[in-house]
Amino acid sequence: MGSKGTGRVMKILAVGDIHLGRLPSRIPEDFPCQARELSPEEAWRRTVDLAIGEQVAAVLLAGDVIESEKDFFEGYRALGDGVNRLAEAGVEVIAVAGNHDVEVLPRLARTLADQPAFTLLGEGGVWQSHTLKSSGGQVTIWGWSFPRRQVSNSPLAGATLERGAGLTLGLLHCDLDQRGSAYAPVMRRELDDAGLDGWLLGHIHLPHQLRPDSLCGYLGCLSGMDPGEHGARGPWMLTVAGDRLENMEQIPIAPLRWERLQVDVGELDDIGKLEEFLLEKIQRHDVSLFASDSGPDAVGLRVQFTGQTRFVREIPDSARQLVENANHIGISGRHYFIEHCEALVRPRTDLAELAARNDPLGLLAGKLLLLDRPQEDLERQALLKAATASFRSTLSESRWRGVESSDKELLEAQVVERLRRTGTTALQTLWAQRESAW
Ligand SMILES: [Mn+2]
Structure with a gap:
């Protein structure tokens, strides 16, 4: 008692x-x-x-x-x-x-x-x-x-x-x-x-x-x-x-925090300045997260580069190098490291223009465009249905659990996210091959 x-x-x-x-x-x-x-x-x-x-x-x-x-x-x-x-x-x-x-x-x-x-x-x-x-x-x-x-x-x-x-x-x-x-x-x-x-x-x-x-x-x-x-x-x-x-x-007093940071590189005009560009984004993220408390001692960052850029070929390599080099970034007395960095960027050419091409690149761009159509669109529904069937084993993984939402919406959002991710990566690769072939 x-x-x-x-x-x-x-x-x-x-x-x-x-x-x-x-x-x-x-x-x-x-x-x-x-x-x-x-x-x-x-x-x-x-x-x-x-x-x-x-x-x-x-x-x-x-x-x-x-x-x-x-x-x-x-x-x-x-x-x-x-x-x-x-x-x-x-x-x-x-x-x-x-x-x-x-x-x-x-x-x-x-x-x-x-x-x-x-x-x-x-x-x-x-x-x-x-x-x-x-x-x-x-x-x-x-x-x-x-x-x-x-x-x-x-x-x-x-x-x-x-x-x-x-x-x-x-x-x-x-x-x-x-x-x-x-x-x-x-x-x-x-x-x-x-x-x-x-x-x-x-x-x-x-x-x-x-x-x-x-x-x-x-x-x-x-x-x-x-x-x-x-x-x-x-x-x-x-x-x-x-x-x-x-x-x-x-009360967020854990000494270490893991964070995910999406960085749109659309405005980057010099690939040689990617590190400065990223640093500024991390600084802003730090201020927005830890303005009201002292924050953790260390942050492990998973960075995702997104957006439309003319550096579609360079960004994936830079992302790999960042993980090797950025194993300590000091920001406001806090120690950051980049645990993982992935490139999900797209070429500046818009998807509609790519979709008009009569090749794998055009076909893929067309599928990605389907994801943006309204929920009742039949072609979109058919794509999601096929994808859901093949993703089913992944979706039962425990890491998707504990998230609150209606199951149906949640499932669909996960499928869309995964398709967008894999589709964009494939598009990046195809685009880079197209450029080097020219
Ligand atoms: Mn337990």
């Missing part, structure tokens, strides 16, 4: 998958910040600082706190240090185990047994609740932990969760809306029907846009570990007043 603070409100910090023991991938060898300084462990250390600085009542951990069973000692040090510092500041830590730390988290919990500030909820796959109370508010947390690495039935099946004192939230590591998953499949409907005020979920690393009026979804990983995990990452601050959630916001 917590009893923290004398404030008007009660603050809680909610943390998604941390994966202590893992290091971020693809950091260039001679990069000034080493992988360890950009690691989940560093993100966790900052989370602990934030929790203490903001005098939160509790830190909630939604599972996969530890990367694997091999990381017992790393977990012991990093988690143990954090929990001890939090306990000294009067902050409780409430965790559930996920599929990655199904055994190691309970083992670590036992090493922390003399630390009453740490609570592992629902060990062995049972539902268990814990109430936090302060003068500002009260919150009951229901949690369930993975009992083994794979769980193919819903943890909510047959469970009755009674509302506790104050705001009542669920803390769960699960696979949302993936019927047949081996990682605790749960349908959103089951969560809604459980009768709690909200659900803080772990497992998928892409965070949902959580808000007081939309309080059910993934917290996202604490720190992006590879280029696929792009965008803001960090813990979520919940502000509770009495029995009510007043505010909820993500």
